[in-house]
Amino acid sequence: MRLSRLPLNTLKEVPADAEVVSHQLMLRAGLIRKLAAGLFTWMPLGLKVLRKVEAIVREEMDRAGAFELLMPAVQPAELWRESGRWDVYGDLLLRIRDRHDREFCFGPTHEEVITDIARRELKSYRQLPVSYYQIQTKFRDEIRPRFGVMRAREFLMKDAYSFHLDQASLEATYQRMAEAYARIFTRLGLRFRAVEADSGEIGGARSQEFHVLAESGEDAIAWCEHDDFAANVELAPALPPPGPRPAPTAELTRVATPGARSIDEVSELLGVPPSRCLKTLLVQASDGGCVALVLRGDHELNPLKAERLPQVAAPLALATAEQVQAATGCEPGFLGPVGLQLPLIADHAAAAGADFVCGANEVDAHYTGFNWGRDAPEPETADLRNIVAGDPSPLGGGPVSIARGIEVGHIFQLGDKYSRALQATVLDRDGREVPMIMGCYGIGVSRIVAAAIEQNHDEQGIIWPEPMCPLEVMLVVLNPKKSESVTAAAERLYEDLSRAGIEVLMDDRDARPGVKFADADLVGLPHRLTLGQRGLDAGVVEYRERRSGAEEQVPIDAVVDFIRQRLERTA
RNA sequence: CGGGGCAUGGCGCAGUCUGGUAGCGCAUCUGCUUUGGGAGCAGAGGGUCGGCGGUUCGAAUCCGUCUGCCCCGACCA
Secondary structure (H helix, E strand, O other), X not given: OEOOOOOOOOOOOOOOOOOOHHHHHHHHOOOEEEEEOOEEEEOHHHHHHHHHHHHHXXXXXXXXXXXXXXXXXXXXXXXXXXXXXXXXXXXXXXXEEXXXXXXXEEOOOOHHHHHHHHHHHOOEHHHOOEEEEEEEEEEOOOOOOEOHHHEOOEEEEEEEEEEEOOHHHHHHHHHHHHXXXXXXXXXXXXXXXXXXXXXXXXXXXXXXXXXXXXXXXXXXXXXXXXXXXXXXXXXXOOOOOOOOOOOOOOOOEEEEOOOOOOHHHHHHHHOOOHHHEEEEEEEEEOOOOEEEEEEEOOOOEOHHXXXXXOOEOOOOOEOOHHHHHHHHOOOOOOOOOOOOOOXXXXXXXXXXXXXXXXXXXXXXXXXXXXXXXXXXXOOEEEOOEOOOOOOEOOOOOOEOEEEEEEEEEEEEEEEOHHHHHOOOEEEOOOOOEEEOEEEEEEEEHHHHHHHHXXXXXXXXXXXXXXXXXXXXXXXXXXXXXXXXXXXXXXXXXXXXXXXXXXXXXXXXXXXXXXXXXXXXXXXXXXXXXXXXXXXXXXXXXXXXXXXOOOEEEEEHHHHHHHHHHHHXXXX
């Protein structure tokens, strides 16, 4: 590919509305262009990357025994009504009508369609297990598309679905998929981690997420380096502190705390660390009233854990200021367990300490020296908080660390949720009709591209992991217009490399060297060759590795072999 | 959805408060010089200021309305 022919418009300036590096670099390097919110065109170089990711995903899915098919992007509403999701999926679902006023949606996922396929095609347990997959454009009408291709509305996804007679068979395939996923992300050259996860909207039992580790990740994941524990913070259990609760040493004392509503303000005012404070949150109860949830000041409420409590309404919602006033006679900011006439659940850690600071249920007042059992009844306790760095691993291996990750894959054991709803049954050995057991397995193909850049870039631009580089070698030709011998040598080199099956992007533009070097760094091909008059006269071209910046003079006749070796070495 | 902000050449922005008929940098085109890390000089093209309506002698600037885009959003109890 010749840069003199490819209209590649790189941007020197950072586009105003791109906040994360991957988005900025993809725009600057001309990989994508935005059409509208959450909608992007993949430009030639960007598309090459996408295709390479696809190819690896495809190979590994084939190897895992799944069969590729391609389902329609547009799906009839009836199918979604059958599964019950037409009404529950909400605004994320892009609904459309055809000329006959029939309702459709642009598929955000394909459980309904594949289950419909399965119920038509699969009749006997003898056909099971079977797995299908597709690589397809999905549309989810995200509230707030952002970060470019990372959270776009239209995106490319690989989704796979497996069908089984029983749970044991599902688990075997699930395991196989988990292994395929690990191979995919390893082959792509990404640092990633598989974590236990919440199954969310899709439903079902077990699920695992695959995260590419990156500072800008939207998810927090907890993991332990001494055992196998790794889970999304949403789901990671926070163990109760060991040992007995310390004995009270302080008397319950009311102190004036004018205007100090937040833990930080109270902690600052009284000179007490947040971990010695209690925060009392009122949330909507399942019976229509309110429930008080008590956490240590330095801990955060975990909504998923709270929601799971029978007393708490799902989805979790904080009580309104009016409800707080009605239930306590007090304003938010000064609530506490003392004399509170509401059901109360304390987080294990909040229940395990002594001599706390807490709100006095009176505006501008707190208590110090609060102790459970003495100043308020012993609370019901539960795991309510997010795990934090340093907490013990639930598997007992030691303290956990918290890392940030970008979710690029998610696998679920669905069970019979969809097969039951859509009556996708097979006959078992005994001739009985039973719903199939399903698994589903997604990979965000387009998101992987952004995630890879988040993880692999520097000040100058992108540094492609070799398995997903748009092309392998950037051949920078210096001042081609000035020297016919340079042009001729470049053409020869380009031919030789191409014939050897090496993907070359030749920068034969009539541009200044500085421009070419800057673009080469920005676009980030892993290997760069520079051919100029000076080198040519000495019979060498200059090689530079994008990632390390290491340079080497290579005799011009040895270049093809040299590059071939480089590619093999990193393959 | 709630709150905030922005829409001015391809991109990034100034001009708007205090109406007088649009400007800067980058990019693009031409010429000369230059040529190993985003060149210099000279010249050129390109916008009617998101749409619609209003006020006014006159609107990018004021008013209304619509549209699009961006940012933030339980963790405060």
